[in-house]
Amino acid sequence: MIIKIFLTLFFAALIVLIVADILYELNLGYFATLVLKLGDDVLLLSFALLLISGMMFFSKQIAENLKRYFSATERAQRRAFFSIAQHRYLQQLLASKKQQILYFATLKKQALLHKNDKKQAALLAKAVLKELQRHKTHLSEIEFKNYRQAIKQAAAQQKIEVLLNLQQNISTFK
Secondary structure (H helix, E strand, C coil), X not given: CHHHHHHHHHHHHXXXXXXXXXXXXXXXXXXXXXXXXXXXXXXXXXXXXHHHHHHHHHHHHHHHHHHHHCCHHHHHHHHHHHHHHHHHHHHHHHHHHHHHHHHHHHHHHHHHHHHHHHHHHHHHHHHHHHHHHHCHHHCCHHHHHHHHHHHHHXXXXXXXXXXXXXXXXXXXXX
């Protein structure tokens, strides 16, 4: 409706401006000036009408959107979405914390196992060396040194099976 009024006024202003141009051609300057002012006013009125109606339309839309945004149903819906997002965030946080705790517990367990293996290998190597010392008289000097070197090397590499095999070999000497 507003657009129709704007277009009517716009085309009326164009027609009035064309009439003013024709009046200038006919040397009717005073009438041409009056008609020109009338055409300018009609053209200005049409654009003012369009501008005011556009501002009214946008302000109405903004007011409706604000009213809808602050309505009770929209607020409840936003709260529900926030609660859902918060719940998802907390679930993800819990899962990541659980994974982090499991990771650090595994690292600690591996470190303790490694430390225990090292300690056990050292104790076993010490016991095997004592056994070797007891049977030193049954071995040549070169065999004794070879066994001692093998024991130290197996202890450094934490090869418990090798130490146990060496202990069995040494215990068979008489």
